[in-house]
Amino acid sequence: MRELNLDRLRTLVAIADLGSFAAAARTLNLAPPTVSLHISELEARIGAPLLLRQRSQVRPSGIGATLVARARQLLAAADQALEEVQRQVQGLAGRVRLGASTGAIAYLLPQVLERLGQQHPGIDVQVRILTSQETLAQLVEGTLDIGLVALPQAPVGGLTVKPWRRDPVMAFLPAAWQVPRVVTPAWLAAQPLILNAPETRLSRLTTEWFASGGEHPLPRIELNFNDAIKSLVAAGYGATLLPHEAGAQGRAVPPDPRIVMRPLRPALWRPLGIAHRAGPPEPATRHVLEALWELKQLSARS
Known part of the structure; x- marks a missing residue:
């Protein structure tokens, strides 16, 4: 018919x-x-x-x-x-699907989304909380448009992954503790610990950091939600290692008065990259990518 x-x-x-x-x-x-x-x-x-x-x-x-x-x-x-x-x-509207970790979503994406909303209010960014491997898999499947992933990553066919930013990993400690000015693997390994779940890139980074000092501590609990980890630190349950995503301001301000932050010796960094499918992106996706790179430039100048 x-x-x-x-x-x-x-x-x-x-x-x-x-x-x-x-x-x-x-x-x-x-x-x-x-x-x-x-x-x-x-x-x-x-x-x-x-x-x-x-x-x-x-x-x-x-x-x-x-x-x-x-x-x-x-x-x-x-x-x-x-x-x-x-x-x-024309790039005036569109839906962009973005995957990232909880830390990036909580502390970095709001700055990007605020600027994007001012410049391109018709673009709808849908955010999913994912690990780096989940993000890469969904990019390959075509169910994501952009991903913020931990680096380094093995090359994935059909995807482009470029370094975006490098954030210092800091020790987050209960303010009631007597803490040194600089935290070493030996000192931190002797404290009760709250660490990231083993499947995360940050867990591998912190394991290598402890191993550089000959330490292999067992944490009290392992989580994959940074805000929950910080809440436990604030309650005095233990110490943790987390990236300090200072954003464009670049200031190392404790997230809670019950928490103190200390630099590490040796220093540890968490690099992030931007991943998307190879080839020219759609206009809305291109605008989101531009906003992400703009945040990198602002952070470099601060």
């Missing part, structure tokens, strides 16, 4: 509005025989007359009036769809 053609429906609506085949032909920039053909094809498709032809005016039949009402809805929906798509083509 043939589907209804939008051009034919547009012709029918024009005749109903203007009351004349000739007026519809002029308005639609069609030849009069083409207008007649459109109506003939529609009537053949429906199997009933759609227009009542009188001497001075053409009016819809009862069936024609029903089709005209539905045709207006279909044409309006089609016009709206074209307008929305055109806005996406």
